[in-house]
Amino acid sequence: MGGETTISGLKPVARQSTEAMVTEHLRDFILSGEIAPGARLTEIALAEQLGVARSTLRMSLHRLAGEGMVTLVPYTGWHVAALTAEDIWEIWTLRGSLESLASRLAAARPDPEVHHRLETFFTALETACARGSLREMIEADVALHRGIVEAAGHRRLAAQYRVVEAQVRLFVSTSNSFVATGPDDIIAQHAPLIAALRARAPEEAARAAWEHDETEGRRLTAWLAAHPGTGPGTGPGTP
Structure with a gap:
């Protein structure tokens, strides 16, 4: 007798709403490094470029605002979020705390497969850097840190990291x-x-993770101090 064939491991194809797809496109654009912090986002132009209604675009922008990706400035409109010195300090200290713990736990994991996966993440970063693609470097950098958190094998830590991951990506x-x-x-x-x-080496890994985040936080703070005009309304406008 014939019957239906089932294949283990197959998952249903995810169906995304237009709003979800627009949000994803905008998020990727903001995190690509191709647009400066503080740059103005014009609703009409973006809706036309994406081929969606302004109401759909606006819902996506509000969703990204909740992630800290964009801000709505009264009387001037939407802007790519511009990190302040306080933002940078809060992000790197929180990120450093989470990633330091994750690195300590990951380094202590005995499973060779865990460490093999970490090597693949770092190899991907090396490959992206060799290609010189800024977008690829950013994505591989974020993926490496996410991979370290996942390698910790700590579900609650991973859940907390997901809460701030969008802001870590912006950082x-x-x-x-x-x-x-x-x-x-x-x-x-x-x-x-x-x-x-x-x-x-768990303790060395924890210390290195903290120092990495602290060093980059201080460098970014110094850059911000040297570019005081970076903020809402000062970046290049989206036509």
């Missing part, structure tokens, strides 16, 4: 786009952390 995007001196600099930033993870 990384801004830092890699405007502060890093190039691909070699990005690789060098991660070298002590990767070395500690490879050595399976």
